[in-house]
Structures are given as C-alpha cells and as structure tokens.
Amino acid sequence: MPRPRSKTRDELVQSAMWVFWENGFEGTSVEDLVSATGVGRGAIYSDFGGKEELFFACLTEYLETFMAAAIETLRSDAEGLDAISDYFDYFIGLHKKRGMPGPGCFIANTMTELAPHLVEAREKIEEHMEMLRRSFLRSIKQAAKKQNSKKGDKELNELARLTVISTQGLWSYARGTSDLTALESFKRSFLTMLEATLGR
Amino acid sequence: MPRPRSKTRDELVQSAMWVFWENGFEGTSVEDLVSATGVGRGAIYSDFGGKEELFFACLTEYLETFMAAAIETLRSDAEGLDAISDYFDYFIGLHKKRGMPGPGCFIANTMTELAPHLVEAREKIEEHMEMLRRSFLRSIKQAAKKQNSKKGDKELNELARLTVISTQGLWSYARGTSDLTALESFKRSFLTMLEATLGR
DNA sequence: ATTATTATGGAACGTTTGTTCCAGAATAGC
DNA sequence: GCTATTCTGGAACAAACGTTCCATAATAAT
Numbered sequence: 001m002p003r004p005r006s007k008t009r010d011e012l013v014q015s016a017m018w019v020f021w022e023n024g025f026e027g028t029s030v031e032d033l034v035s036a037t038g039v040g041r042g043a044i045y046s047d048f049g050g051k052e053e054l055f056f057a058c059l060t061e062y063l064e065t066f067m068a069a070a071i072e073t074l075r076s077d078a079e080g081l082d083a084i085s086d087y088f089d090y091f092i093g094l095h096k097k098r099g100m101p102g103p104g105c106f107i108a109n110t111m112t113e114l115a116p117h118l119v120e121a122r123e124k125i126e127e128h129m130e131m132l133r134r135s136f137l138r139s140i141k142q143a144a145k146k147q148n149s150k151k152g153d154k155e156l157n158e159l160a161r162l163t164v165i166s167t168q169g170l171w172s173y174a175r176g177t178s179d180l181t182a183l184e185s186f187k188r189s190f191l192t193m194l195e196a197t198l199g200r
Numbered sequence: 201m202p203r204p205r206s207k208t209r210d211e212l213v214q215s216a217m218w219v220f221w222e223n224g225f226e227g228t229s230v231e232d233l234v235s236a237t238g239v240g241r242g243a244i245y246s247d248f249g250g251k252e253e254l255f256f257a258c259l260t261e262y263l264e265t266f267m268a269a270a271i272e273t274l275r276s277d278a279e280g281l282d283a284i285s286d287y288f289d290y291f292i293g294l295h296k297k298r299g300m301p302g303p304g305c306f307i308a309n310t311m312t313e314l315a316p317h318l319v320e321a322r323e324k325i326e327e328h329m330e331m332l333r334r335s336f337l338r339s340i341k342q343a344a345k346k347q348n349s350k351k352g353d354k355e356l357n358e359l360a361r362l363t364v365i366s367t368q369g370l371w372s373y374a375r376g377t378s379d380l381t382a383l384e385s386f387k388r389s390f391l392t393m394l395e396a397t398l399g400r
Numbered sequence: 401a402t403t404a405t406t407a408t409g410g411a412a413c414g415t416t417t418g419t420t421c422c423a424g425a426a427t428a429g430c
Numbered sequence: 431g432c433t434a435t436t437c438t439g440g441a442a443c444a445a446a447c448g449t450t451c452c453a454t455a456a457t458a459a460t
Contacts, residue, residue: 006438024313026226030418040439041419051418101316111376112312113224116301125376158389165386166362169369176311176325186365189358196397205407230448240409241449251448401460408455416447425438430431 009047010061012037017058021106024113025055056120062106063128074135080143081191084136084163088187091171092180100178105171112172129164136160140194149198159197166190209247210261212237217258221306224313225255256320262306263328274335280343281391284336284363288387291371292380300378305371312372329364336360340394349398359397366390 007015015037019028030051034041048054073086095102103109107125114121137160144151151159170186207215215237219228230251234241248254273286295302303309307325314321337360344351351359370386 022316024226026224027313027317029416031416034439040437042421042438042440045419046437101322103316104312108372109312112304112309112372113227115376116222116303117227122301122376122378129376155389158385159393161382162366162386162389162393165369165373165382166366167369168372169365169367172308172312172368172372173365176315176322176329178322182361185358186362189355189362192355193359193362193393193397196400197393200396229446231446234409240407242408242410242451245449246407403458403460405458406456410453411451413450414448417445418443419445420443421441423440426436428435430433
C-alpha cells in the first residue's frame with residue numbers, strides 16, 4: 001500500500017557517498033546531494049534527519065563496503081608483503097579508474113576536515129585505524145617470519161602503525177597531484193623499505 | 201597623513217593564518233576572521249579583495265615563515281638522518297605546544313580540501329612539495345654516503361619523495377588523534393626504516 | 401585649529417545555506 | 431475504480447554566508 005521508493009535508502013547513501021568523498025562535508029551542499037542523487041530534499045530529511053546524519057551514514061557505508069574490501073585484500077590469498085602490495089593496488093586501481101587528481105581515501109579526508117572539531121568523527125576514524133593497523137600487523141608478522149627477522153613484537157607493532165599513517169599520506173597526496181605514477185613509485189619504495197627493515 | 205592601522209597587513213595575515221590552518225577554508229567564515237583578528241570586515245576587503253585572496257596570502261605566509269623555518273632545520277647544523285629527525289621535532293614541538301588533536305600541516309590540509317578542485321592551490325602545493333623533496337634528498341644523500349650505501353640516485357630520489365608523502369600522512373594523522381606519543385613513535389620507526397634501507 | 405587623507409567597523413545587500421512543510425503523485429489492496 | 435497509505439519534490443523559511451558601502455574616527459600636514 002505504500003508508495004514505492006524511486007531509490008532505496010542504500011542507493012541514496014551510495015550516491016551521496018561519492019559526493020562527500022570528493023568534496024568533503026563543508027564542500028557539499030544539500031543542493032549538490034539532491035542533484036547528484038536525483039532525490040528530493042524531503043527524502044533526505046525524512047530518511048536521515050539532516051545533512052550530518054547522511055554524512056555519517058555515508059562514512060559507515062564507505063567503511064563497510066569499500067574499506068572492508070580493501071582490508072579483505074590483506075587477508076586473502078596473498079601473504080606477507082604481497083598482501084600489502086595488493087592493498088596498494090586496490091586503491092591505486094581506483095585512482096586509475098577515476099582519474100587524477102583522485103578522491104583519495106574518504107576516511108583520510110574526513111580525518112583532516114572534521115576530526116579535530118567533531119568527536120563523533122574522531123572516534124569512528126580511530127576505531128577504523130585500529131582495525132587497519134591490526135590487518136597490516138598480520139601481514140607484517142608473516143613477512144617477518146618468512147625473512148627470519150629479529151624484530152620484536154613491539155617493533156612490528158610500530159611498523160604496522162607507521163604503515164597506516166604513511167598510507168593515509170599517500171591517499172592525501174593523490175588529491176593534490178596529477179601524477180599517477182607517483183602512487184606506483186611510492187608503493188614500490190615503501191615495500192622495499194619494509195623488506196629492508198624486517199631483514200635485520 | 202593617513203590614519204594609522206590598528207593592525208598591519210602582515211599582522212592580519214598572521215592572525216588569519218592560524219584560523220585557516222585549524223579550520224580550513226570552507227570551515228572558516230569571514231565572521232570568524234573578523235573576531236579572531238580584531239579587524240573590521242572593511243579592512244579585509246580593502247586589503248585583499250576577498251576571503252579567497254586572504255587565504256592565499258595566509259598560505260604564502262605559512263610557506264615563507266613557518267615552513268621555511270622547518271626546511272631550515274634540514275639545512276643547518278645537523279647532517280643526514282639527524283637533520284630529518286630535527287625536522288620531525290620541529291613539527292612535533294608545535295603539536296606539543298598547541299595540544300592534540302593538533303593543527304597538522306597547513307599545506308597538507310589544503311591539499312586534501314582544495315587541491316582537487318582549485319588549480320591555483322594545487323600548483324602552489326606541488327611547487328612546495330618539490331622544494332621539500334629536494335631538501336630531504338640532500339639529507340638522505342648525506343646519510344647514504346655516511347653508511348656507504350649502494351643505493352643509486354634514482355632510488356634515493358624515490359626515498360626522498362616517499363619521505364615527503366609519509367610525512368604529510370603524519371601531520372594529517374595528528375589532526376585525528378589525541379595521542380602525542382604516536383608522533384614520536386612514527387618518527388623513531390621511520391628513521392629506523394630509512395637507516396635500514398640505506399644500509400644495503 | 402583646521403583641513404586633507406585614509407583606515408575603521410557596523411549597517412545593509414543579495415545569495416546561498418540547511419531545514420521544514422505540505423499538496424499531490426504513485427502504488428497496493430479492496 | 432476507489433481508497434488508504436506513504437513517498438515525492440518544490441515552495442517557503444530563517445539563518446548564515448561573502449560582499450559592498452559609507453558615515454565616522456583618527457592621524458599628519460598646514
């Protein structure tokens with residue numbers, strides 16, 4: 001008996017996600033969202049309550065779909081540094097598809113724009129960073145074992161966090177340059193560094 | 201004969217710089233600037249023409265004073281990796297003084313927020329990144345020589361760029377965490393990695 | 401003191417912002 | 431075909447935005 005929706009809630013979130021990802025929270029107006037999603041203002045407010053709630057729904061969607069798939073590359077077939085290489089390829093592939101300067105990482109963008117002033121955003125981001133760090137740690141431990149590394153647990157943990165932070169830097173950098181090869185070059189150098197460091 | 205200024209143009213830029221640095225371009229209203237600088241709206245428009253022009257003046261000020269001093273740490277007394285360590289300390293010291301979550305790096309913030317959509321910002325940033333890369337390269341070459349590294353010029357160049365990107369990641373990260381020790385930990389790990397990589 | 405000159409800061413501008421609201425459109429069951 | 435239900439999208443809103451403008455204040459020169 002209800003009138004059917006032209007777009008489901010999930011479809012709306014997915015369309016809006018790209019807009020927020022590219023332009024940030026402040027850089028996106030509700031008008032932008034309306035014209036990008038093809039949905040009326042009423043729908044946004046009846047479904048989410050406001051721009052900020054929609055933004056957080058998009059952030060969650062990003063974590064649960066896009067980012068989850070990226071992390072999945074760290075847990076699938078490849079092992080050790082090869083897995084980390086796959087993680088890079090996943091993001092670089094996106095930028096190859098979307099063109100440069102690219103969208104970067106939605107989480108990294110939000111960290112820069114909102115985290116200092118919005119506790120809610122900061123908590124969500126810190127939680128995600130922890131998950132990413134643990135996934136990197138797993139691959140790094142595999143690599144350390146394979147190389148008979150003498151590094152202790154504490155050092156491997158620090159390397160995992162360093163990988164998280166450096167990686168966020170790369171995705172930020174991807175928003176500021178037109179040079180796609182810089183991303184490939186970073187990946188190569190970073191893996192070389194990791195290998196050299198573990199081989200001690 | 202003219203009425204003297206309550207604040208010189210340079211003082212205005214310096215006050216405004218901190219506001220833009222903390223809150224970004226979109227996140228800062230002209231009202232914010234007025235109350236932060238203690239200057240009337242008229243002054244902003246007669247001196248700069250508008251919000252965007254003032255923003256770029258602040259970006260330039262940041263590069264010429266704050267960032268120039270940071271790069272100076274790479275060229276002064278310390279050599280090789282010690283110089284890079286000093287560069288880290290310079291920024292970490294700022295965050296120690298200002299409190300966490302910190303302001304990060306004005307350039308890195310602008311790269312994330314404006315670079316994809318504003319060519320003018322992108323060019324200014326790319327130019328600065330090049331300068332920073334060359335400065336890192338100088339220190340890295342010193343370190344390579346000291347360690348009798350077998351790395352070729354191409355690899356050292358890639359390491360310098362990686363250092364730029366990773367570092368930007370750290371300053372972004374500083375906006376999203378309350379944990380100051382994470383910055384110190386990153387510095388330590390990163391220098392360890394650089395040393396291990398060069399010693400090959 | 402008077403005048404000439406220039407910065408000042410608040411009033412007022414038209415837009416654009418995020419949000420609210422509701423008449424009407426669109427379907428499912430009868 | 432009619433009714434009940436609920437989603438739709440544009441009209442309308444106050445607030446905030448960036449910007450313009452000008453009477454006023456404040457000095458330096460006369």
